[in-house]
Amino acid sequence: MVAAPDTHPEPTDAERARTVLAAADSLSLTTTVGDHRIDCVALHAVDAASRLVLLDPADPHLTEQLAGAPGSGLAAYAEFTDVAPVAVRDRVRARLTLSGRLTTAGPDTLVFRPARAAFSDDDTVRSLDAAALAAAPPDPLTAREPELLGHLDTGHADVLVQLADLYGPDGLTGVERVRPVRLDRKGLVLRLERAAGHDDVRVPFFTEARGPHDVGHRIQELLDPAHIHH
Incomplete structure (x- = not known):
């Protein structure tokens, strides 16, 4: 039998979600108009407010949709998959989906502003708001x-x-x-x-x-x- 640890045993859902954002090198971006999906590898960074800053993937369909979008931007969602770095069975540890708006932000740059987040692991999905996600620090490891x-x-x-x-x-x-x-x-x-x-x-x-x-x-x-x- 082992003595009980002094701290809460697990990071919060918001902390885990923010850590997935910090660690991910790829994402799938889907626009809600026509369900157009783009896989983006090594094209994004995350700022302090948990917004995604993306290099424009130069997708003609996306460019057309952004040109016709309202001032608030194009409704879209970004999906991230957290995969264990060791080669085990069932390597997917968690999934994170951000819903929000995509806008242009200068030459060759897009910004995705999340409004809501859904974090799932062990077949359980939990909802997070953008403020909770932005306030959570990524894990130091x-x-x-x-x-x-x-x-x-x-x-x-x-x-x-x-x-x-x-x-x-x-x-x-x-x-x-x-x-x-x-x-x-x-x-x-x-x-x-x-x-x-x-x-x-x-x-x-x-x-x-x-x-x-x-x-x-x-x-x-x-x-x-x-x-x-x-």
């Missing part, structure tokens, strides 16, 4: 998460097994491999892979990681005998 998860996956299988054995609800019965699938300042998500499926278990840190340099210390803290009561 975002940029280094792929590297850190890859390091745990390939170099510290023994540590992952120890954590899963401590925090998994049923121990490691039938588990063939333990994989790390998500990491944030508040904790780690482990996937317990079995022959006929898998389970994910959340391992919350006792104290938040302030940055990538903190992750090793936070994991060691979880395995410290001082926090484990038999």
Whole structure:
């Protein structure tokens, strides 16, 4: 049995959604007029208000729609898919859809202003407003998460097994491999892979990681005998 962590074990939906925005390198943009869809890879950035600034994808149909749009802009929605950086089954961790208006903002530049957001994981969809999304900070581990998860996956299988054995609800019965699938300042998500499926278990840190340099210390803290009561 492990002592309870001192912090809330999971980031809020708004924080997770903002983190997806910060990490994504691609999005699908769909205009509501005619359901025209464009896949944009490495064309966008996110400003402090969670608006998307896009390089014009030079799509003739989109250019025509923008030219005929009212002053408020073209109604559209942007879709993001959050994929685990380690090669596991069912790699999609979450999906984020922003609904809003798309306008031109100078030569070769578009701005998408979200009004609403829908964040989904585990087949559950939660609605967020634009203000909550804009106010939420991205997780401080975002940029280094792929590297850190890859390091745990390939170099510290023994540590992952120890954590899963401590925090998994049923121990490691039938588990063939333990994989790390998500990491944030508040904790780690482990996937317990079995022959006929898998389970994910959340391992919350006792104290938040302030940055990538903190992750090793936070994991060691979880395995410290001082926090484990038999």
